[in-house]
Amino acid sequence: MCYDDNARPPVPPVEGGSAHGEDIVLTAADGNRFAAYVAYPDKPLGAQVVIYPDVRGLHQFYKELALRFAETGIQAIAIDYFGRTAGLTSRDDSFEFWPHVQQLQLASFFSDVKAAQDYLHTSQGGKQPTFAVGFCMGGTLSLLSGTQDLGYAGLVGFYAGLSRNFGGNGTALERAGEIKYPVLGLFGGADQGIPADQVEALEQKLEETGVEHEIITYPGAPHSFFDRRSTEFADASTDAWNRILRFIAAHSAK
Known part of the structure; x- marks a missing residue:
């Protein structure tokens, strides 16, 4: 496991602005519903990131990382991998991730990525x-x-x-x-x-x-x-x- 529930991303070494984020649910082209967390900068700089978490999927470290990016002016969305096999359940330390990692397929993952990109490109930041x-x-x-x-x-x-x-x-x-x-x-x-x-x-x-x-x-x-x-x-x-x-x-x- 990469990060446990107590891990937190370092603060960027730049003077940051304010940002706000929210949990959302996205739908891929094949109908898969999966969890994501999006963070919006109050002063966008014209770039966006899609955050791919570690093997545990979308947990608190990556939600906070999305906020840290947004505070630098970069809109961010962090995505979960396991909507198809684990639904929208929590990804805290108790989550048994390995059986779901073993079922992960690249084609379906890229479909989820495309849904996250589409969300960013149609959100308040537009296509960046x-x-x-x-x-x-x-x-x-x-x-x-x-x-x-x-x-x-x-x-x-x-x-x-x-x-x-x-x-x-x-x-x-x-x-x-x-x-x-x-x-x-x-x-x-x-x-x-x-x-x-x-x-x-x-x-x-x-x-x-x-x-x-x-x-x-x-x-x-x-x-x-x-x-x-x-x-x-x-x-x-x-x-x-x-x-x-x-x-x-x-x-x-x-």
Whole structure:
């Protein structure tokens, strides 16, 4: 599990504005109803993010992360993965997520992503450059989203697992050559689940295909270092926030 119920996202290192958010329910093209949380900036800057959570789905960490993005002026929506198999139930620490992770299908996930994008593009912010921001399993799904025609302006992946194969469709590392959007990858150097040679192979594949990318590894940082409680990695979290905001600003301008 990536984050427990007590985890909280670090505060962005910029002077923020006010924002407000709400729980909503979205409907995908196949009729699936799934939970999401949307956060609106009071002073929008003209960019949007779709947040892909970790294996637990939509829990409090990601709702607060959506608000932190909105406080920087970026409209955000965080989505749940398990509407088809777990309905609209809570995703707190008691949620037995693994049976639902095992049933996750990429095609249905991308259908849910499209519903979230459509919501953003028809909301008060209108259609703006949109980015995927994922964590752990969500980081993997962020990279895999880059192989689809989802119209993203860029992809951000925290500690993206590179060897997980969803439904026999290939791992993120195997499919890295198909990624068509700019990538910002953020990894912990002490993350036991993501070997350094896999991160290096990802960077090499993106180099070979010419996709714009920035792959950053923070020495000594573990999986899930991006947490307000991890004060010893506060500098890494601050740097990660700065890189994300620069990445979004640069590719929104394009």
